[in-house]
Amino acid sequence: xxVASALExxxxxxxxxxxxxxxxxxxxxxxxAGFVAYGLLxxxxxxxxxxxxxxxxxxxxxxxxxxxxxxxxxxxxRTTEAPVAVERPGEFLRLVAALLSATVAxxxxxxxxxxxxxxxxxxxxxxxxxxxxxxGNPVTNVLMAFRAMDTMLEKIVLLxxxxxxxxxxxxxxxxxxxxxxxxxDPRGMLAFLARLLAPVGIVVGIYVFWTGKxxxxxxxxxxxxxxxxxxxxxxxxxxxxxxxxxxxxxxxxIAGPAFFLLVGLGGLGLGAAFLxxxxxxxxxxxxxxEVAMTLTIAVTLGxxxxxxxxxxxxx
Amino acid sequence: MSAATIFGLCAAAAVGLGLYGLITNxxxxxxxxxFNLLGSGVFLLxxxxxxxxxxxxxxxxxxPQALVITGIVVAFSATALAVALLLRLFQASGxxxxxxxxxxxxxxxxx
Numbered sequence: 124x125x126v127a128s129a130l131e132x133x134x135x136x137x138x139x140x141x142x143x144x145x146x147x148x149x150x151x152x153x154x155x156a157g158f159v160a161y162g163l164l165x166x167x168x169x170x171x172x173x174x175x176x177x178x179x180x181x182x183x184x185x186x187x188x189x190x191x192x193x194x195x196x197x198x199x200x201r202t203t204e205a206p207v208a209v210e211r212p213g214e215f216l217r218l219v220a221a222l223l224s225a226t227v228a229x230x231x232x233x234x235x236x237x238x239x240x241x242x243x244x245x246x247x248x249x250x251x252x253x254x255x256x257x258x259g260n261p262v263t264n265v266l267m268a269f270r271a272m273d274t275m276l277e278k279i280v281l282l283x284x285x286x287x288x289x290x291x292x293x294x295x296x297x298x299x300x301x302x303x304x305x306x307x308d309p310r311g312m313l314a315f316l317a318r319l320l321a322p323v324g325i326v327v328g329i330y331v332f333w334t335g336k337x338x339x340x341x342x343x344x345x346x347x348x349x350x351x352x353x354x355x356x357x358x359x360x361x362x363x364x365x366x367x368x369x370x371x372x373x374x375x376x377i378a379g380p381a382f383f384l385l386v387g388l389g390g391l392g393l394g395a396a397f398l399x400x401x402x403x404x405x406x407x408x409x410x411x412x413e414v415a416m417t418l419t420i421a422v423t424l425g426x427x428x429x430x431x432x433x434x435x436x437x438x
Numbered sequence: 439m440s441a442a443t444i445f446g447l448c449a450a451a452a453v454g455l456g457l458y459g460l461i462t463n464x465x466x467x468x469x470x471x472x473f474n475l476l477g478s479g480v481f482l483l484x485x486x487x488x489x490x491x492x493x494x495x496x497x498x499x500x501x502p503q504a505l506v507i508t509g510i511v512v513a514f515s516a517t518a519l520a521v522a523l524l525l526r527l528f529q530a531s532g533x534x535x536x537x538x539x540x541x542x543x544x545x546x547x548x549x
Contacts, residue, residue, distance in 0.1 A: 131441045135448040142452050142475055146459035151467055158471055165478060168445055172489045173497025177481075180507045184514050189474060196467055196521045203465075203534035210464035210537055220461040228454025231479075235446030235486060244491030245501045251494075261500035262507070270504060277508045284515035288522040293529075343507055420511075427518035431526065 131171060138164045151197040151204060155190060162186030175339035176262040179331070183347040191354065192428055257406040259337030266341065267409045271398045275387065278380040278416065281423045285376070289367055292432040298368040299436045301429035307360040317359035324352040332417045336406075342413045346420030353425040364429045366436040372422070379419030383412050446486040452479030466524050466534055470517060477513045481506045 141161040148154040162185035169178035212220075249261045249269065256268045266274050292299070307313045332345025356362050365372050386408055390399035400408050456476025460469050484502045491499030528534050 128441060128444070131444050135444050138448055139451055139455075142455050145471060145475060146455050146463070151465065151471075154468060154471060158474065161475070161478075165482070168448070168482065169485060171441060172445060172485045173492065174485055174488060174503045174506075177485060177503050177506050177510075180510050181478075181481075184510050185474075185478060188514060189517055192518060192521055193467065193471060196525060199525060200467055200528055200534050203528060206533065207465050207535050210535060212462055212464070217462050220458055223461070224454040224458035227457055228450045231450035231453055231483065232447050235443060235450060235483070238446075238487070238490060242487070242490035242499075244493045244499045246491055246493040246496045246499045249494070249500050250496065261496055262504050265500045265504035266507065270501070273505070273508050277512055280512050281515050284519045287519045291522050291526040341507075343511055424514070427515060431522050 134164065134167060134171065138168060151200070152194070155193045155197055158193065159186050159190035162190065176260070176335075176341065176344070179339060179344040180347070183344055183351065187351055188347065188424060188428060255402065255405060256400070256409060258409065260335060260339065260341070262339075263335050263341050263409075267413065268400065268405070271383075271387070275380060275383045275398070278383065278419065281420070281427075282376060282380065285423055285427055288427060288431050290431075292367075296432045296435055298366055299432040300366055300434045301364045301426060301432050303433060304363060305358045305360045307358070309360070314359045314361060317355045317361055321352045321356050324348055324355070328352065328417075328421070332413065335413070336410065342416040342420060346417045347424060349417070349421035350424035350428070353421065354428055357425075357429070364426070367426075367432050368436070372426075375418055375422045376426075377419070379412075379416035382415040386412060442486045442489040445482060445489075449479045449482035449486060452476070452482065455479075464536070466527075466536055467521075470520050470524070474513065474517060477509075481509055481513075484509075 138161065141157050141164060145154045145157040145161060148157060163182060165185060166178045166182035169175070169181055246261075249265060252269070253259075253261065253264055256264055258264050258267070289301075328345045328348035330345075331340040331348060332342055333340075335341030335345065357364055386400070387398040390401075391397045393399075393401060395401075453476050456472045456474075456479060459472030460476060463469055463472060484506045485498075488498040488500075488502035488506075491502070493499070524534060
């Protein structure tokens with residue numbers, strides 16, 4: 124056994140151990156804390172799988188944003204935990220569920236063990252067409268050019284989710300500030316951290332976006348870091364989430380998908396196909412779309428985390 | 439046994455664990471958590487397929503990797519919507535149980 128494979132076995136065992144903890148833990152808080160650790164360990168797994176772009180996304184979203192979202196919800200739902208916990212299904216149902224889950228897991232394990240060899244791959248095709256965009260990162264090439272339709276539709280899914288969250292506001296709070304107002308000691312640790320970390324984090328976020336054209340990184344990862352910095356400043360009480368009816372906010376929210384759609388239609392109008400970039404302008408166009416998308420992703424993720432409007436705009 | 443196979447088996451187990459938690463845990467927030475665990479297992483299976491497709495000087499097939507990045511972001515937006523729905527249920531009914539439907543559709547706070 125080589126050193127590398129020992130490391131991988133230990134890592135897989137750790138990931139599974141934390142996964143069991145998130146399901147078995149009695150307290151929701153403990154389970155969510157386990158899930159954050161799970162997300163970070165999973166990011167290491169992605170690095171071992173040579174997918175650094177995915178590792179960055181998993182660490183930022185799976186470990187970071189989902190953890191903060193669920194911790195906040197767990198704190199607000201703490202009083203409901205004990206009464207609902209007694210509704211645990213009976214032993215028979217649990218046994219059936221365990222059998223079903225074990226069967227699904229075994230079928231997937233068998234599928235993994237009997238994957239076709241040699242594995243089918245699109246990597247040579249991605250390498251052969253890399254020159255068309257002039258970008259060095261193959262994952263960015265796939266996201267922004269070869270499968271640009273997926274990426275554009277995903278932006279629209281994000282917007283739809285935000286519309287869904289906002290539509291849960293009570294009538295009298297419509298148009299107000301999302302979520303509860305966060306209060307923190309202005310001389311406390313959190314406010315200090317928010318002042319210290321946010322400027323650095325914003326630079327890191329922009330760097331991760333910019334380097335994504337040739338190296339691991341990109342609009343998603345950079346946008347998520349920017350969203351996290353915005354959240355940190357909001358949670359420290361240094362700023363408030365803006366009322367959801369503000370016009371500038373709506374403009375930023377649609378900037379990414381709207382510009383993407385416009386370029387896509389331009390490709391159609393110039394004769395090639397929907398979302399076909401003119402060869403000479405492929406790189407600048409992709410970068411321009413990514414700038415708009417990074418802003419939109421940062422604001423959309425931040426507002427998804429803030430939740431439905433809960434306070435009227437006047438206060 | 440290669441690294442990809444080890445992580446593939448790990449992903450299969452994560453899917454099974456997530457499914458079990460989704461069915462048996464009565465608390466909606468824990469169901470959301472379990473569903474995220476299940477989803478991360480599915481993404482990891484994609485990652486294993488991508489790693490096995492390493493060719494042309496790349497460490498993995500970039501197409502499934504890009505699909506997973508899109509998938510993680512979409513899974514996050516669905517999670518945020520689910521949490522918002524759950525918090526609204528709690529505001530409207532004062533509890534977070536999925537067992538009995540709320541007695542009335544109106545929100546007492548809006549009345």
